[in-house]
Structure formats: C-alpha cells, structure tokens
Amino acid sequence: xxxxxxxxxxxxxAHIRSQPLFFVATAAPTGRVNLSPKGMDTLRVLTPNRxxxxxxxxxxxxxxxxxxxxSRMTLMFCAFEGKAGILRAYGxxxxxxxxxxxxxxxxxxxxxxxxxxxxxxxxxxxxxxSCGTGVPVMRFERQRGPDELLPFYDxxxxxGVRAYxxxxxxxxxxxxxxxxxxxxxxDERI
Numbered sequence: 001x002x003x004x005x006x007x008x009x010x011x012x013x014a015h016i017r018s019q020p021l022f023f024v025a026t027a028a029p030t031g032r033v034n035l036s037p038k039g040m041d042t043l044r045v046l047t048p049n050r051x052x053x054x055x056x057x058x059x060x061x062x063x064x065x066x067x068x069x070x071s072r073m074t075l076m077f078c079a080f081e082g083k084a085g086i087l088r089a090y091g092x093x094x095x096x097x098x099x100x101x102x103x104x105x106x107x108x109x110x111x112x113x114x115x116x117x118x119x120x121x122x123x124x125x126x127x128x129x130s131c132g133t134g135v136p137v138m139r140f141e142r143q144r145g146p147d148e149l150l151p152f153y154d155x156x157x158x159x160g161v162r163a164y165x166x167x168x169x170x171x172x173x174x175x176x177x178x179x180x181x182x183x184x185x186x187d188e189r190i
Contacts, residue, residue: 002129003129004129006126009048015077015085015087016087021037021038021077022037022039022077023037023076024036024076025073025075026066026070027072028065031174032062032174034062034063040056040143040145050121050123052119053119055095057164057165058168061165062173063095064118067094068178072093073090078135080139081138081139086129088127088128090128091123095179096119096120097180114152114156115150115154165180
C-alpha cells in the first residue's frame, strides 16, 4: 500500500543508506525528461528533509541544465535485495559548484573522486513509498566506478577534465546551457 509523508523517517533513511544505486529525475519546462542511475559513495542524507549527492563527470549534464530552469527533482530508491520496497523523494534542488560558498562544507562529506563536477542539494517536501513487488530480485556484485570511471578522469587530469566538460557537459541534449562553464574557474580543483 503506498504511503506519503513530508519528510523521511529513520527507517526510510536507513533504507536509502543501504542502497548501492539510486535514480535521479529532472525536467525543464519543455524538452526531454532526464532519468539517470547513480552509484558509488555519492549520496548523503543530512536531515529528514535534505539529501545531497555528488555528481561525477559523465557523458551529459542534463540535471544541471534542467535545474537552471526548473528546480524540481525526484530521487528513487529500489530494494533489489531483501524486502521489496520503492521510495521516492520529491523536492527542489540546486547545484553547488567548486568555489561556491557551500562547496567546502558539502564536498567534505564525500571522498575525493576524480571528475567531481558538482553537488546537488535536494530539499525534500514529499516522500512516497510503494510495495516494489514488481522490481526483480538482483544481487549486487560491485561498483564499476572505482575500476572504470574514476581512473578515466584521473588519467585526464584537471585540464583534461575541464576540456571534456567543454565538449560533453556544457549543453544539454536539448541545447540548454548546463552552467558548468560559468560556474567553474580554470584554477579550481576538480
């Protein structure tokens, strides 16, 4: 039976912390809706109404572009092992960039990772749970990122990562600016 609340319970926070994978969805007022899987040690629940997650470089930067036009964000967590359950956290979010006022405090919550791009700060205003019995049971083996993603960006070095952002992360699929070019100075650590 679905249930809703305006904040995360202690049990829901524990559920979120135990998941090796989460999904993020955003949309601008027009254009494509983005839905992305995220993993590794990149998410923190700070309070029952606040979740932050570290965005690593990738083939696109849709979330950042969407938030410049519409701050809505949904995070979804599915139990693939153990008791079935789906949890969605709805709210509004903002991007925090290196060099920004909140960067030092928020980035300190995460391990250093090559290719770190921004942190998304979600204020949760609705939590919905559902049974999740339609989700298959799957066993978690490992995170690919430490062996595949991080070495790629580490080998590029800071200048190479910035060049990659210019080629792959400056505009969305719909041609919207992502803000990465205006929010990062060339001397900032990534």
